[in-house]
Structure formats: structure tokens, C-alpha cells
Amino acid sequence: GENVEQHPSTLSVQEGDSAVIKCTYSDSASNYFPWYKQELGKRPQLIIDIRSNVGEKKDQRIAVTLNKTAKHFSLHITETQPEDSAVYFCAAGFNKFYFGSGTKLNVKP
């Protein structure tokens, strides 16, 4: 089956800096790659996604890039704010979906 690895497990940045979280996947059949943000005690919420026929997608301060050849995709958050502090999960799959183990992002004011 699919194996999704996510790095780093924790990330601490200063407010205003950029944050990058990276994921790799193993199954070339995976064609959909969403990213979720989970605040403490809350449900995961979709923040951005990308399909396998697209290399990059942006939504304001958030962007995702996908390299199908290398089987890796990354989340980029620019101009980080304290409210960006949360756990971020990547996922990959087709019908079955596999999540990374999460990155705890701490944005220091």
C-alpha cells in the first residue's frame, strides 16, 4: 500500500518567516494530495489540495508544490502568523487515503 512520510515533525518559526513542510509518497497511482490543518482539540480542516496533473497551486499565503517524478509534495506558508500555529497533515491517495504523521508548527510572536 501507500506510505506517506512527513517532515519535520516539529517546526518553530518567527512570525513573518516562511514555513515549509515536506511529504513523500510511494504509490505512483496516488493522484490527489490534500493538506489539512488541525488546531488543538479540533477536527482537521482542508487548507489546500493539488491533483497529480498540476505542479503548483497557491491560495493567498499558502502554496503547495508537487513533483510526481520524485514522488514528493510540499506545503509552503509565507508571512506566518501566530494563528498558523497548529498540526499540519499531508495526505495522498486515490480511493484509499494515507496521511502523514503530522507537523506541529509553532509560530512565535
Added chain:
Amino acid sequence: EAQVTQNPRYLITVTGKKLTVTCSQNMNHEYMSWYRQDPGLGLRQIYYSMNVEVTDKGDVPEGYKVSRKEKRNFPLILESPSPNQTSLYFCASSLVTGQGGYTFGSGTRLTVV
């Protein structure tokens, strides 16, 4: 309001006592899924359903059952719960597989003693 509703939010039960966690969505989504979340392991898929009467195993299906008799409901059944099924469970739905991402329910924290 478009949502996925799970019940109960919290449940403490004893080993071997059958239980059902309900999940209902009001968005006419075709795809529904159950996940369990454990510290350090992320979210692991238990079962998923691509439409009514169509269900399939996820990554960790052992000890769980599901059914999809109606499009809006996707209950998770633990016929004989064991302590290793203590976890935070999320139901999720999406319009179709691979499109639009999941809408998650609010979660069910299950403790099996």
C-alpha cells in the same frame, strides 16, 4: 449548515461490549470514510465507502465493521471492543473520491477499559 455529525463525542465502554458510532452528512456526498487518530501515527483509514452499498477496507480495518445502507449515514461498529481500540475517531465525507477534500466530523473519543 453543511456538516458531518458524529455521535457520541465521548464514550467509555468495557471490553467486549458492542458499540456503534454514528455518522451522518447532509451534503449529498458520495464518499465517506472512518479514521482513527493516535499520537504520533497521524490519521489511519479504517473503512471507506464510495457510494451506497459499496464499502472497502482501509489501512486498519481489523475489529471494525461498517455499513452504507443510505447515502447520508455511515456507522462504525465495534462488535467486541478491546483496549487497543481506544482512540480518537473521525468520520469524513467528500463529494466524490479524490475531489474537494474531506469534511470531517467533530470526532469521537473512545476509551475501552
